[in-house]
Amino acid sequence: MKKLLFLSALVLLAFQGFSQELPSTTRKPVFERSVPAGSSLPSVLLREAPKEDFKLKDDPTKPKPLEMMTKKELLSAGDFIERKWAEDEKAKAAYAEGQNLGSFTTKGTFVELYARDNQYVDGDRIRVYVNGKVVTNDLSLGANFTPILVVLKNGFNTIEIEALNQGSSGPNTAAFKVFDEQGKPVTESEWNLLTGARASMIVVKN
Numbered sequence: 437m438k439k440l441l442f443l444s445a446l447v448l449l450a451f452q453g454f455s456q457e458l459p460s461t462t463r464k465p466v467f468e469r470s471v472p473a474g475s476s477l478p479s480v481l482l483r484e485a486p487k488e489d490f491k492l493k494d495d496p497t498k499p500k501p502l503e504m505m506t507k508k509e510l511l512s513a514g515d516f517i518e519r520k521w522a523e524d525e526k527a528k529a530a531y532a533e534g535q536n537l538g539s540f541t542t543k544g545t546f547v548e549l550y551a552r553d554n555q556y557v558d559g560d561r562i563r564v565y566v567n568g569k570v571v572t573n574d575l576s577l578g579a580n581f582t583p584i585l586v587v588l589k590n591g592f593n594t595i596e597i598e599a600l601n602q603g604s605s606g607p608n609t610a611a612f613k614v615f616d617e618q619g620k621p622v623t624e625s626e627w628n629l630l631t632g633a634r635a636s637m638i639v640v641k642n
Contacts, residue, residue, distance in 0.1 A: 528607070528628075531607045531628050531629055531630045531633060532629075532630040532632075532633050533633065534629070534633045534634050534635060534636070535627050535628070535629065535633070535634075535635040535636075536635075536636060536637075537612075537623075537625055537627065537635050537636060537637035538623060538625070538637055538638075539637060539638035539639070539640065540614070540622050540623050540637075540638075540639060540640070541639075541640040541641070541642055542588070542616045542617070542622065542639060542640075542641060542642070543617075543641070543642050544588070544616045544617025544618065544641070545587065545588060545617060545641075546585060546586060546587045546588055546617055547586050547588065547614050547615065547616055547617070547622065547639060548583050548584065548585055548586070548614070548615045549564070549583070549584040549586055549595065549612060549613075549614050550581040550582065550583050550584070550612060550613045550614075550615070551575075551577060551581065551582060551584065551597075551610045551611070551612040552577055552578060552579060552580055552581045552582065552610060552611055552612075553577035553578060553579065553603075553609060553610055554609060554610060554611035554626060555609045556603075556605055557577075557578060557579050558603030558604040558605050559576065559601070559603040559604060560576070560577045560599070560601065560602065560603040560608045560609065560610065561574055561575065561576050561577070561599075561600040561601050561603075561608075562574075562575050562577065562597050562598060562599060562600060562608065562610070563575070563597075563598040563600055564584055564586075564595070564596070564597055564598075565594075565595070565596040565597075565598065565634075566586050566587070566593065566594070566595055566596075567589065567593055567594055568594070571584070571585075571586065572584050574600065577610050581613070586639070588639060588641040589641065590641050591640065591641060592638060592639075592640055593638070593639040593640070593641060594636060594637075594638060594639075595636065595637050595638075595639060596634045596635070596636045597610075597612075597627060597629075597634060597635045597636070598629075598632070598633070598634045599629035599630065599631055599632065599633055599634070600631070601631055602629075602630060602631050606630065606631075607628045607629055607630050608627075608628070608629045608630070608631070608633075609626070609627070609628050609629075610626065610627055611624070611625075611626050612624065612625065612626070612627070614637075614639075623637075
């Protein structure tokens with residue numbers, strides 16, 4: 437009986453020692469994945485994707501800006517318009533013969549003539565006559581309208597515009613408008629004159 441108890445004790449001691457040498461069945465993972473609060477995915481899958489280096493391409497449907505080029509220079513918008521006007525109108529021999537601007541009637545005691553250089557503003561100057569008398573001796577035409585008061589007599593009145601020069605790029609060019617005593621438009625037109633030529637209109641006061 438004592439021998440049996442002694443053998444049992446030896447077996448228990450041997451088994452206990454063997455169990456201590458066995459490796460633990462609970463192992464730590466090779467790496468740990470932490471999950472951010474509120475997310476069910478591991479952080480490995482929540483990494484920010486690498487940014488791609490790319491260059492925006494021009495939209496072929498987008499209209500390209502207008503390029504106003506000469507052979508030697510790039511013109512600004514102002515230069516382009518200025519040069520265009522400088523080249524548009526050419527002096528013609530017919531402009532030396534004068535110009536008839538028509539006729540109209542009014543019941544007022546005066547009319548107002550507004551004139552401006554309607555092309556390249558290059559220093560055009562005029563003289564204005566009413567019934568043969570000078571009412572404006574030397575007027576430079578600019579980009580804005582300048583008023584000229586014309587007092588009328590009963591019956592026929594002749595208004596003449598004489599070109600004193602042709603500026604730096606002839607001919608002498610202008611747009612004009614005429615308003616009656618009530619401020620209502622009566623007529624409007626343009627003139628093209630060589631130096632010394634005259635444009636004329638008839639105003640009949642009833």
